[in-house]
Ligand SMILES: Nc1ncnc2c1ncn2[C@@H]1O[C@H](COP(=O)(O)OP(=O)(O)O)[C@@H](O)[C@H]1O
Ligand code: SF4
């Protein structure tokens with residue numbers, strides 16, 4: 001398969017953005033907690049595109065928000081350039097100039113009462129950056145809204161979906177960030193403009209050296225743009241590696257099931273996942289995937305089955321060799 | 337012509353259309369009442385014969401002719417109020433200021449206080465301020481106006497137990513005091529305390545609840561998350577993004593209530609014998625004083641329609657989406 005050129009991992013430099021055994025919990029009533037993010041380690045190196053993939057509800061957005069300091073964490077750490085994210089207001093504000101967020105629904109991401117110019121200029125005003133008009137025009141030009149001046153006075157409702165998402169991206173870029181977290185950046189757009197927006201994100205990575213974390217439920221999309229892929233299931237990363245490794249030789253039965261229904265790949269027997277949709281307030285013991293695991297159901301040695309049911313799997317190390325949290329398919333996990 | 341101008345024209349035109357309908361309806365409604373019109377308009381009061389003659393001359397003209405005269409100037413009614421034996425519009429003109437003072441003050445205070453409560457409660461939904469204020473506003477909202485007025489009147493006007501009745505129990509000014517003197521102004525304010533409080537509490541509860549609900553609607557919006565992600569402080573996110581957008585429904589409500597300024601105070605004015613239009617309407621209804629009712633009905637309708645037009649126009653100023 002031929003994806004885009006991959007930048008190999010460079011273990012020497014500190015990741016631009018990193019999560020270490022991060023946990024986020026929400027009260028789920030009657031004294032219970034929903035462990036939306038349940039021990040996640042993840043890293044995005046400078047200039048890298050990492051795709052965070054998983055079913056809806058597995059905790060991707062919560063993790064993204066936590067990485068941006070928008071969500072209180074219960075345990076664990078967020079590191080920026082190798083240093084823990086500052087808890088002070090000033091430290092957080094400085095971070096928010098460096099890391100920007102793009103969300104799924106561009107209509108909802110723009111204040112309906114603010115013009116394009118005001119929306120894009122907002123970040124500059126917050127951080128007291130001068131030369132506002134030139135920077136706004138430049139950001140709009142960069143995302144392909146040209147001539148920029150023609151868009152200044154427009155309002156979100158006057159734009160198409162693709163144009164709106166470009167405005168959102170311009171609003172993020174205007175602060176010249178080094179990290180961009182994009183949560184399902186194209187899933188609410190028409191199929192025809194999806195490719196354009198993805199191409200734009202990749203071009204920005206090239207031009208500006210952005211580190212990109214793209215959250216998506218679509219493995220095909222991840223295959224198209226990512227250097228590395230992290231697959232998330234029920235609050236945990238269950239497989240991580242380079243795109244070629246993860247999609248070329250998926251280890252985890254969950255990744256295989258996801259991949260089997262991606263038309264771009266289309267070489268695996270389609271696996272339909274059965275069982276109840278996972279509930280973060282009741283995470284199964286042992287391997288959290290075991291109630292739905294097709295591999296387990298198809299028959300495994302008794303000794304492995306016991307572990308699937310009873311032994312929890314360790315949090316995968318970040319950006320190492322291709323790893324999966326599975327007793328049956330990953331030797332390192334099985335040995336731990 | 338831009339979309340904004342077109343929108344403005346459309347809302348003014350539809351407002352004027354409604355107004356015309358009301359004016360016409362007002363004419364025929366009161367002329368279709370059963371019974372002898374003279375008897376209806378005078379209610380068997382001692383009316384000087386020359387006035388009866390004038391009235392008969394007016395009402396004996398062909399209906400169409402009367403209608404044309406009326407349409408030419410709906411406010412030039414020649415028929416006197418049966419109860420007060422004065423031209424109806426003179427009566428209304430004398431009374432309108434007391435009502436504007438009472439209701440205007442109550443609405444201004446209630447909008448400020450109500451929106452403030454709604455914002456605080458909605459922003460920190462479920463926390464203590466929200467639980468307490470929502471409980472209180474819901475209770476106040478469900479309280480009948482006259483009942484609340486009576487309670488205040490008895491407690492603070494008449495006095496209960498050790499609570500002395502310090503406030504006047506009715507009227508707008510102590511007889512004999514010059515309303516243009518400083519003492520007169522203070523005296524009027526003193527008289528306003530209880531009726532304004534009653535009316536304010538009723539409006540306030542409504543504004544607070546609407547403001548809270550629309551702010552909560554707004555809280556889930558992604559653009560607030562994006563603004564926070566850009567580094568905007570929570571307080572500023574609230575002030576600059578969430579509140580202005582959530583204000584729209586509340587502003588509309590306040591404006592629409594403004595349309596009821598003239599009519600809204602019937603209960604409170606009656607409880608506190610406040611000499612405004614509300615009390616006048618109450619008296620006119622008791623009569624019934626047909627000529628007066630007709631004029632009041634017209635005035636109230638105009639108030640509501642004009643407020644509607646203003647609300648429409650302001651909405652367009654506040655929300656760019658409407659102008660499209
Ligand atoms: N603010 C919140 N309060 C309570 N539960 C939440 C909240 N946000 C997310 N959750 C729960 O956390 C889990 C993960 O949600 P989310 O991160 O949105 O998943 P994804 O983005 O992968 O679809 C879900 O079960 C969701 O119901
Ligand atoms: S550990 Fe067992 S249950 Fe879990 S994915 Fe692997 S085989 Fe399936």
Ligand SMILES: [Mg+2]
Pocket residue numbers: 057060061062183
């Ligand atoms: Mg999500």
